[in-house]
Amino acid sequence: MTARLIDGKTAAEAVRAGVAAEVARLSAAHGLVPGLAVVLVGDDPASAAYVRSKGKQTVAAGMRSFEHRLPATATQDEVLSVVAQLNADPSVHGILVQLPVPKQIDPHAVILAIDPMKDVDGLHPLSAGLLASGLPGLVPCTPLGCLYMAKTVHASLAGMEAVVVGRSNLVGKPVAQLLLRENATVTIAHSQTRDLPAVCRRADLLVAAVGKPGFIRGDWIKPGATVIDVGINRVPTADGKGRLTGDVAFEEAVQVAGAVTPVPGGVGLMTVAFLLVNTVRAACAAAGLPAPKI
Numbered sequence: 001m002t003a004r005l006i007d008g009k010t011a012a013e014a015v016r017a018g019v020a021a022e023v024a025r026l027s028a029a030h031g032l033v034p035g036l037a038v039v040l041v042g043d044d045p046a047s048a049a050y051v052r053s054k055g056k057q058t059v060a061a062g063m064r065s066f067e068h069r070l071p072a073t074a075t076q077d078e079v080l081s082v083v084a085q086l087n088a089d090p091s092v093h094g095i096l097v098q099l100p101v102p103k104q105i106d107p108h109a110v111i112l113a114i115d116p117m118k119d120v121d122g123l124h125p126l127s128a129g130l131l132a133s134g135l136p137g138l139v140p141c142t143p144l145g146c147l148y149m150a151k152t153v154h155a156s157l158a159g160m161e162a163v164v165v166g167r168s169n170l171v172g173k174p175v176a177q178l179l180l181r182e183n184a185t186v187t188i189a190h191s192q193t194r195d196l197p198a199v200c201r202r203a204d205l206l207v208a209a210v211g212k213p214g215f216i217r218g219d220w221i222k223p224g225a226t227v228i229d230v231g232i233n234r235v236p237t238a239d240g241k242g243r244l245t246g247d248v249a250f251e252e253a254v255q256v257a258g259a260v261t262p263v264p265g266g267v268g269l270m271t272v273a274f275l276l277v278n279t280v281r282a283a284c285a286a287a288g289l290p291a292p293k294i
């Protein structure tokens with residue numbers, strides 16, 4: 001059997017079309033144009049590429065895009081002062097500080113400084129706490145993308161065994177909270193989990209967010225399971241360009257799984273699409289309008 005591919009390109013295009021329609025409506029009915037500010041500290045080429053694609057898609061959806069680039073030598077105070085300026089700017093509804101930041105900067109201090117109303121990354125402790133308490137708030141984009149993709153396969157996740165490998169604040173923990181909200185039975189596994197392959201084999205829905213290329217092997221997957229691969233790892237190639245690969249050994253996984261997300265062309269595309277969704281949600285909340293239906 002060969003697994004069905006969950007196509008991120010088609011799914012992301014559908015989400016972006018919904019965003020563009022909502023942005024057009026908000027602008028016509030309320031004169032509201034959602035704005036997203038991305039802060040990039042340093043000159044990591046991969047980060048710069050993500051920031052460019054976010055900016056392009058933001059503009060393509062009819063929103064405003066703001067980019068702030070600081071040198072790799074920037075101090076924490078300099079970063080905090082950019083964040084304060086963006087917090088105070090009414091045309092900015094969403095703020096994303098690209099992670100990781102250089103080592104002289106404490107990422108927690110930067111995240112805490114972001115106005116929670118503009119926290120489109122869903123990383124502020126208030127956003128994390130609202131999610132954990134089952135209250136409305138901004139939810140991290142990659143977990144929203146994972147859930148959307150899982151739902152293209154399963155109308156309901158209730159009662160499913162879900163295993164999340166990875167416990168980061170950006171992906172593992174929030175995706176587990178979202179799955180719990182959907183009434184799945186959720187296990188969070190990590191580097192110290194005993195007999196990880198056996199734990200993974202219990203999963204009807206397996207979410208891999210470990211950051212190690214090809215780490216999850218085919219024989220760790222329950223036959224017919226749905227596999228969501230969050231990993232975006234650049235591995236070297238002979239031509240020196242490198243290629244993107246996930247956390248799942250894809251060629252093995254397609255032999256066993258029922259459905260699997262590819263890398264590239266999977267969860268990464270959904271992350272950017274849901275960043276736009278979160279920006280529209282933040283803009284509506286700031287304007288006192290009801291939550292948009294996207």
Ligand SMILES: Nc1nc(=O)c2c([nH]1)NC[C@@H]1CN(c3ccc(C(=O)N[C@@H](CCC(=O)O)C(=O)O)cc3)C=[N+]21
Pocket residue numbers: 049050053096097098099100121141232244263264265266267268269271272
């Ligand atoms: N505060 C913060 N929030 C983030 O969400 C965040 C971050 N920092 N730092 C870096 C990571 C990485 N990330 C990606 C987003 C989209 C793709 C993406 O669109 N990937 C495409 C193609 C990429 C390519 O071909 O280069 C794909 O997987 O098909 C990848 C990676 C967001 N991140």
